[in-house]
Amino acid sequence: MSGIGSVIIRSEGGEGSGGESFHAPGPADFDLPAIGGGHDTFSMFGQDFVAGVTKPMLQIVLAGVLVFVFFYLASRKRAMVPGKLQFVGEEAYGFARNSLGRDIIGSHDFARFVPYLFTLFFFILLNNLFATIPFIQFPTFSRSGMVYGLALLSWVIYNAVGIRKHGFLGYLKLQCVPSGIGGPMLLLLVPLEFMSNILVRPVTLALRLFCNMFAGHLLLILFALGGEYLIVEMGGAYAPVGVLAWVLFALVAFLEILIQFLQAYVFVLLNAMYIQGALADEH
Helix, strand or coil, X not given: CCCCCXXXXXXXXXXXXXXXXXXXXXXXXXXXXXXXXXXCEEEECCEEEECCCEHHHHHHHHHHHHHHHHHHHHHHCCCCCCCHHHHHXXXXXXXXXXXXXXXXXXXXXXXXXXXXXXXXXXXXHHHHHCCCCCCCCCCHHXXXXXXXXXXXXXXXXXXXXXXXHHCHHHHHHHHHCCCXXXXXXXXXXXXXXXXXHHHHHHHHHHHHHHHHHHHHHHHHHHHHHHHHHHHHHHCHHHHHHHHHHHHHHHHHHHHHHHHHHHHHHHHHHHHHHHHHHHHCXXX
């Protein structure tokens, strides 16, 4: 249970009844070693990276396999009167198809994007839910590199869709030149629109998901291990505060489940909106 199960209470001596001081969790608790306990690293772009397969890498693969297996089993025996598994699969597909595809992109163009939006939503959702699943308890997308990979894929897709429909120059004009605006105002608005619609979108798309998963899990670690420290190491009058910290941990854990769903929904919703904007004839 990496993250919540991390040992971040180290002996310092002279503090607390057990002679230990509490070290608050931080970004270092998200830097997991390679599977098997390896700690070799390599440097690239001024950053140190773990050399080997890490837990988030396995979670990415596991999520892909589980999503595929579940919906394969749900659709394998299609019947007019669906069983429980087929019913759940159809409802899940209908939710992604209608609320994330048709209602945003429009009934004329949405169908070809449904497989991507459907897969993306449940893939992100399951990776987010890993943070609250026992014995995993680590949100895959609390590692920024994982999220930027998805954001880059989204950036390629919606820009490619727009270029294919409008042509390269036509698409740039659509994204960078607001309709009904002319004269000197364009000197200010065109660079801003280019930055906002072409360059910044994938960054903000990734940061929203990453920051929510990172901050939520960090808060859970703080309440869980802080409560343990107050009860076990400090004791006495501090014990009730530790119990309160554990109560807050449980409440935040339930809130995180809602946030995990919402962040998956918002990520895919914005993807659909960007695709719709790329297909539109006016900006």
